Amino acid sequence: MAKESSNWGLSTRCVHAGTFEDTMAGGVNTPIFASSAFQVPGPTGRVVYPRYQNIPGQVAVAQKIAALENAQAGIVVSSGMAAISSIFLAFCQTGDHVVLQSDLYGGTLGLAQRDLPRRGIDVSWVDSHRIEEFEAALRPKTRLIYVETPSNPLMKILDLEALARMAQARGVLTVVDNTFATPINQNPLDLGIDIVVHSGTKYLNGHSDLCCGALACRSTLMETIAPVISLYGPSLSPYDCFLLERGLKTLALRMARHNQNAMAVASYLAQDSRVARVYYPGLTDHPKHAIAARQMRGFGGMLSFEPKGNAETAHRVMERFTLFKPAVSLGGVESLACFPVETSHASVPPNQREKMGIRDNLIRLSVGIEDTEDLLKDLDRALQATV
Numbered sequence: 001m002a003k004e005s006s007n008w009g010l011s012t013r014c015v016h017a018g019t020f021e022d023t024m025a026g027g028v029n030t031p032i033f034a035s036s037a038f039q040v041p042g043p044t045g046r047v048v049y050p051r052y053q054n055i056p057g058q059v060a061v062a063q064k065i066a067a068l069e070n071a072q073a074g075i076v077v078s079s080g081m082a083a084i085s086s087i088f089l090a091f092c093q094t095g096d097h098v099v100l101q102s103d104l105y106g107g108t109l110g111l112a113q114r115d116l117p118r119r120g121i122d123v124s125w126v127d128s129h130r131i132e133e134f135e136a137a138l139r140p141k142t143r144l145i146y147v148e149t150p151s152n153p154l155m156k157i158l159d160l161e162a163l164a165r166m167a168q169a170r171g172v173l174t175v176v177d178n179t180f181a182t183p184i185n186q187n188p189l190d191l192g193i194d195i196v197v198h199s200g201t202k203y204l205n206g207h208s209d210l211c212c213g214a215l216a217c218r219s220t221l222m223e224t225i226a227p228v229i230s231l232y233g234p235s236l237s238p239y240d241c242f243l244l245e246r247g248l249k250t251l252a253l254r255m256a257r258h259n260q261n262a263m264a265v266a267s268y269l270a271q272d273s274r275v276a277r278v279y280y281p282g283l284t285d286h287p288k289h290a291i292a293a294r295q296m297r298g299f300g301g302m303l304s305f306e307p308k309g310n311a312e313t314a315h316r317v318m319e320r321f322t323l324f325k326p327a328v329s330l331g332g333v334e335s336l337a338c339f340p341v342e343t344s345h346a347s348v349p350p351n352q353r354e355k356m357g358i359r360d361n362l363i364r365l366s367v368g369i370e371d372t373e374d375l376l377k378d379l380d381r382a383l384q385a386t387v
């Protein structure tokens, strides 16, 4: 993180951190550097090339993300999965072992279930929030522990400080997918976690018009990760860097509204007799609310709920939404709704989904930044399908 930005608040970092000075025209934004060929020797004295992640637009946006995550180093890539897979590629080899929380984004589950074993990497799953169970899963060859909190789609919360303390004592790296929380609501590195990953496709960009990923960590770890990213090549184009940087400028503002709207929606659903269950860490009856309140500054824009009735009832609810659009993905300014069993977790076998607690009538909401009252009216109208 650049020196001056460490004194700024999060909103100021969103706007100013990393911005590349436009010395040619004096523009206030980082220019789009569209070249894939840069002169040698250039002004930096280094070979500059987009796949090496060192063109100015990539550096600018990576520095902004590092500043937001209180990290020494950041990097942006072409998808969240590229960021996630890069970590396993960088730190694990045949014969190694990793420990994953079992409640994870479906793509990460797929990577760990299908691809890591093919590379000779052993995977253990922990279906618990108890740090002792993560510790019990460790082996001499365990390289890293990978978790999400809040998790997708059941908003489970893990005590990051306790996890980091245990893992540090055992010499194991910890990785947190911070996509749902965003650096505005949670900074895992401050709690002792080693690496943060993001699907930047979601809140970081925030406008549902870009696929990208990011990771942030200390410089010594980045020295291992960056060369792997250069070799496998998931670089982010200068145009996409521009969009991501533009989106990030309003991240703090957007998250304040996402937090506020999601809390209102969760509270509304929690008191509605047409709803069986609500999953949102901001609700005081969430089993890990106290931990969430300790490690998060806001509870985020994501929540899940089960309307009373079966999957058919839930589908009728979904059909009645007008503002909540039935769509995959999340984290944009517009409200979205989806069935995890048909989208993020469609590739997870039904018996495994059932064990995870992801039922067929579970609806996940990505609560946008619209007027709260309009969202509540939309929910009320949709829930009439249950009676």
Ligand SMILES: Cc1ncc(COP(=O)(O)O)c(C=O)c1O
Pocket: 079, 080, 081, 082, 105, 107, 148, 152, 177, 179, 180, 198, 199, 200, 201, 211, 212, 213, 329, 344
């Ligand atoms: C929590 C989480 N992590 C990672 C990903 C993967 O990100 P991407 O689709 O940008 O590769 C997703 C995608 O939905 C996600 O929800």
